[in-house]
Amino acid sequence: MPSFLLGRIVSLVLSLIAASIVIFLVLEVVPGDPAQFMLGLNATPEAVATLRQSLGLDGPLLERYFSWVLGLLHGDFGISYTYKVPVAGLFADRIWISLPLALYALALSTLIAFPVGILAAVRRNSATDVGIMGATQVGLAVPNFWFAMLLVLLFSITLRWFSAGGFPGWQDPLLALKALTLPAVALALPQASILARVMRSSLLDTLGEDYIRSARAKGLSQGQTLWRHALRNALIPVLTIIGLQFSFLLAGAIIIENVFFLPGLGRLVFQGITSRDLIVVKSVVMLLVFAVILVTFLVDVTYALVDPRLRRATR
């Protein structure tokens, strides 16, 4: 086990170094000068040059790379070019929208997908199954931003139950949750469709296994077999999908954040790219990469803890 763990840690560190180099280089070759962008059409060339210097955009490539990485290691993510405040603060503010939103959407999608997927698998080839499969097909096909607009039309403009967007802050947790509800529903629908289909097929696979037949032969009822044996084994691929979905929801909700004008992480990166606030893009993307790599690492370790074969197989 220690050698397995060491191997995993080495691969984690190597991935991080590789990611930092790729991110840094990609942003180096992106066209567009942040200083010119900030000062606009009427600026004198001297003012642009002065700003470039004060932003630390001059200087050799390697030097700038190492000063950035060293900063990251010290927990210094730099100062946003546009907002003029520390990137760490921006990230901290926005993770409090993106993380709860991702968790909210994930909880909703799981709550919908599990019963629906199980029902479809148990009632295979029945009208219920066909209906559910049809509905999830629609759920997959409908773009989430369009669904989001429909939600706004109905619940914000017509019924006026929810505001059309924005985020009031966590001072009032209920109000904050309310503001996140429509976006979470819009995000959860396609995810729930995917998850329900995976749940169904995974459960159908396990229901065909020999040990299920043995369990039934042993005298367990269909329900008992389902709960004690089939479901537990069918969950593994489902959990993998949930893990992937979480990473997507954390940073990939840009479009939904735009529809509901939520100041989340996705929009922070998006704005950073359009306004060439490269330090924000660099540092936030790096933090997200770190989060995803860390989650993968933890999942790897958990798998190994659960399944001894994995420990022996790798190293």
Place this chain on the structure above:
Amino acid sequence: MRTSLAVLALAGALAMTTAVTPALAQARTDVKIGLVLEPPSLDPTAEAAAAVDEVLYSNVFEGLTKFAADGSIVPGLAKSWDISEDGLTYTFHLNEGVTFHDGSAFDAEDVKFSLDRINAEDSLNAQKALYTSIASVEVVDPATVKITLKQPDGNLIYNLAWGDAVIVAPESAENNKTNPIGTGPFSFASRVEGDSITLSKYGAYWGTPVKLEGATFRFIPDPTAAFAALQAGDVDAFPNFPAPETVAQFQNDPRFRVVIGATEGETILAMNNGKAPLDNVKVREAIAHAIDRQAIIDGAMFGYGTPIGTFLSPANPDYVDLTAQSNYDPEKSKALLAEAGVTDLTLSLKLPPVEGYARRGGEIIANQLAAVGIKTEVTNLEWAQWLSEVFTDKNFDLTIISHTEPNDIGIFARPDYYFQYKNADFDKIIAELSVTSDPAKRSELLKAAQKNLADNYAAGFLFELAKVGVENAKLTGLWENAPTQATDLTAVAWEE
């Protein structure tokens, strides 16, 4: 027990409703304004972004002079000024009893500090070029400032009204980027980056007190979201509404008022005058005649916009209507191309990320040019790319852009500006204009400058951008036109 609890809860709820109702009956004292773009940092003297002025100009920061709603220049922190005979010395008499939001007093030293800061060696002021005529700023006494010029500058009073020349205090200037401290009727209260900025009434304001107690600016870039936010009442007004296609719906809704006003945004099909074959005036004229302005206004702007034939706002009293000189005439256009000996012309058309005039307008213009036999290679760019490819490197033939700065006809005289218009006569007119302060003479020169641009087809002059505002019908006092990009809240109030 259960019943009594329910009764209690009901009573509580009723009590709350009754407590709230009278407050609702009174006129509101806050306002929520929707804006498309978010200011980067909050220092108008160190940012080019119009969004900074859209939140802070006249509200938080004030200059010596200021723009009024009708575009005229009125006294601001300076109550009056004298100009010497030779036009080289301006003496400003300052208002007294003015304080900054941190409580410190405003005086002539602050004026000197602010103006010196613009012209300093390491200045980051985006409009530094406007103030180069200033030789020195001298404090005569705490309420009097004398500005000495290198040469007469007919634009000085006008330029001092820009957001880039607002007066800041030496003690707080450095922190204005995150915590702006000015002399205006509102002080900065808080900001949620990416979401909103909140201002609150400054009790010790020197001038006429404002009627609002506070204001919140919310940033909503998505047109659909902007529509939804207004409909749902999340914002009370959108002074520059980004979804003109939905305006008819607001016009038919008694809860809203639609206000169509003028801006200072001359929208042009900029041509690279320095690059063959566009250095040939015949080719430029051919392109100008190939363009049907009204079709662009109708197709790309949903009918909002005023055709222009030169580079000045039709709202300007000195504006000359020269649209007939570049009227829509495809036959003439073809003839001119033949005359110039140009066949099989392919031009690059590089478009900035503006959905309306640039992207939709670009498609229409590409079609109109194709009709006279000019092919275009259309490229869609982001702002940062546009700035580096088109603006800095001048690697383009055509682009569509709106120049939103007020009274900026002088950019055609700038050496090496991106459209590379080089015309000695024009440069002479502008040089003379900048040292002339006699109104009649200025008017004459400004007209000559407009005519020069139209005669030489310096660009395809398309239309003046309209300001499409959607407001709550009970809200009063927002500007109808946009003589400068600002959301002046000093006169805003709710009807009883």
